[in-house]
Amino acid sequence: MTVFCAIGLMSGTSMDGIDLAMLRTDGRDFVERGPAGFVRYEAAFRRRIEAGLEEAKRIERRDERPGSLAALERDITERHAKAVDAFLDSEAKGWGLPQVVGFHGQTVLHRPHVGLTVQLGDGGLLARLTGLPVVYDMRANDMVHGGQGAPVVPAYHAALARALPQPYAQGYPVVLVNIGGISNITYVPRSGDPVAFDTGPGNALIDQWVLREGGVPFDADGAIASEGGIVETVVARYLDKPFFAKSGPKSLDRNDFTLAEAEGMDLADGSRTLAAVSARSILKAVEHMPEAPKLWIVCGGGRKNPHIVADLREGAERAGAAVILAEDAGLDGDATEAEAWAYLAVRSLQGLPLTFPTTTGCREPVSGGVLAKL
Numbered sequence: 001m002t003v004f005c006a007i008g009l010m011s012g013t014s015m016d017g018i019d020l021a022m023l024r025t026d027g028r029d030f031v032e033r034g035p036a037g038f039v040r041y042e043a044a045f046r047r048r049i050e051a052g053l054e055e056a057k058r059i060e061r062r063d064e065r066p067g068s069l070a071a072l073e074r075d076i077t078e079r080h081a082k083a084v085d086a087f088l089d090s091e092a093k094g095w096g097l098p099q100v101v102g103f104h105g106q107t108v109l110h111r112p113h114v115g116l117t118v119q120l121g122d123g124g125l126l127a128r129l130t131g132l133p134v135v136y137d138m139r140a141n142d143m144v145h146g147g148q149g150a151p152v153v154p155a156y157h158a159a160l161a162r163a164l165p166q167p168y169a170q171g172y173p174v175v176l177v178n179i180g181g182i183s184n185i186t187y188v189p190r191s192g193d194p195v196a197f198d199t200g201p202g203n204a205l206i207d208q209w210v211l212r213e214g215g216v217p218f219d220a221d222g223a224i225a226s227e228g229g230i231v232e233t234v235v236a237r238y239l240d241k242p243f244f245a246k247s248g249p250k251s252l253d254r255n256d257f258t259l260a261e262a263e264g265m266d267l268a269d270g271s272r273t274l275a276a277v278s279a280r281s282i283l284k285a286v287e288h289m290p291e292a293p294k295l296w297i298v299c300g301g302g303r304k305n306p307h308i309v310a311d312l313r314e315g316a317e318r319a320g321a322a323v324i325l326a327e328d329a330g331l332d333g334d335a336t337e338a339e340a341w342a343y344l345a346v347r348s349l350q351g352l353p354l355t356f357p358t359t360t361g362c363r364e365p366v367s368g369g370v371l372a373k374l
């Protein structure tokens with residue numbers, strides 16, 4: 001068994017900043033989780049990325065960088081390099097020098113139906129700036145092989161689910177749910193391949209709503225939603241969308257769901273209603289799972305919105321399943337995606353599959369990623 005020390009970097013669809021995490025892993029069953037960190041983007045930079053999403057709509061070939069996107073890609077990469085340097089000097093000090101960096105970059109466009117996914121992130125530049133080998137562009141090869149290009153985290157979710165501490169190790173099928181800007185699930189049966197897909201909007205609509213209606217970037221601890229109620233007609237409008245009737249594999253672009261269905265509510269009702277949309281769209285995913293899960297493990301920033309978690313718990317418990325937070329299972333729900341990128345980089349170095357027919361719809365299990373050496 002060859003164990004690598006790897007660092008993973010994730011800038012997700014919430015566009016709130018860079019998550020960093022360190023792992024020692026063989027890219028298979030052995031995973032020793034290390035320190036994690038986060039560098040927040042200031043509001044002006046988040047707005048630049050948002051503007052970048054608009055410009056990216058013109059992209060037809062994935063290497064095109066129209067308008068400000070080339071400059072944005074360089075700035076995103078430089079920020080990742082600074083984040084790595086600071087992380088190695090602080091949280092990760094003493095954990096050893098990583099042998100590889102797994103670099104997600106920032107998704108600015110995702111159109112799986114035409115085989116196009118674009119992550120801003122210059123792996124070669126990051127390798128030069130950090131002095132470390134970098135594995136990047138880990139979605140593209142999956143698309144070349146007929147996959148959705150997302151979600152890619154399930155290989156790591158499955159490794160975590162197979163190493164759960166007692167009493168949770170009895171709980172199969174286990175579902176790991178990531179409530180990020182968009183939510184995605186990985187269904188892990190007692191044996192066999194994981195099943196995965198995106199489930200719908202996570203926090204992105206809530207963030208957009210509270211920014212527009214209240215001038216704040218997110219509904220911290222669900223405080224705004226606590227003042228409001230669920231408008232069921234709005235929930236129904238969202239859940240009636242054809243996306244929810246489709247079975248997986250399926251994946252979303254951040255702009256596939258908008259606030260169009262939410263217009264007319266006041267700030268608090270909107271926040272509460274969109275939290276319900278987030279939870280119920282995750283629960284609807286059960287319709288597309290091979291069996292009803294026994295245990296849900298919640299990762300991602302949305303687990304800090306108590307309304308999302310309460311709604312999810314209520315629905316899951318009604319179906320006889322338990323809902324726990326990542327931390328209850330000894331995990332770090334903020335770091336899971338960054339850890340996954342570290343894990344996937346090690347798998348990429350070894351030529352192991354990153355994705356499977358049951359996770360992205362690729363024709364056969366495929367590896368991926370591009371290695372930028374020094």
Ligand SMILES: Nc1ncnc2c1ncn2[C@@H]1O[C@H](COP(=O)(O)OP(=O)(O)OP(=O)(O)O)[C@@H](O)[C@H]1O
Pocket residue numbers: 010011012013014015016178179180181182183202203204206207218219220221222299300301302304305337
């Ligand atoms: N204390 C909190 N209370 C409520 N919501 C929170 C809190 N902290 C974070 N969030 C939500 O979590 C979001 C960030 O989540 P996360 O970091 O998991 O997303 P991401 O990694 O960008 O997304 P994705 O998984 O889609 O790539 C924030 O934008 C916010 O909406």
Ligand SMILES: CC(=O)N[C@H]1[C@@H]2OC[C@@H](O2)[C@@H](O)[C@@H]1O[C@H](C)C(=O)O
Pocket residue numbers: 012013107110117149150151152153154180181182183184198251252337
């Ligand atoms: C194209 C893209 O960046 N998709 C993200 C997004 O954020 C959550 C969900 O949609 C998931 O499919 C994916 O990220 C996770 C990390 C993944 O690939 O597993």
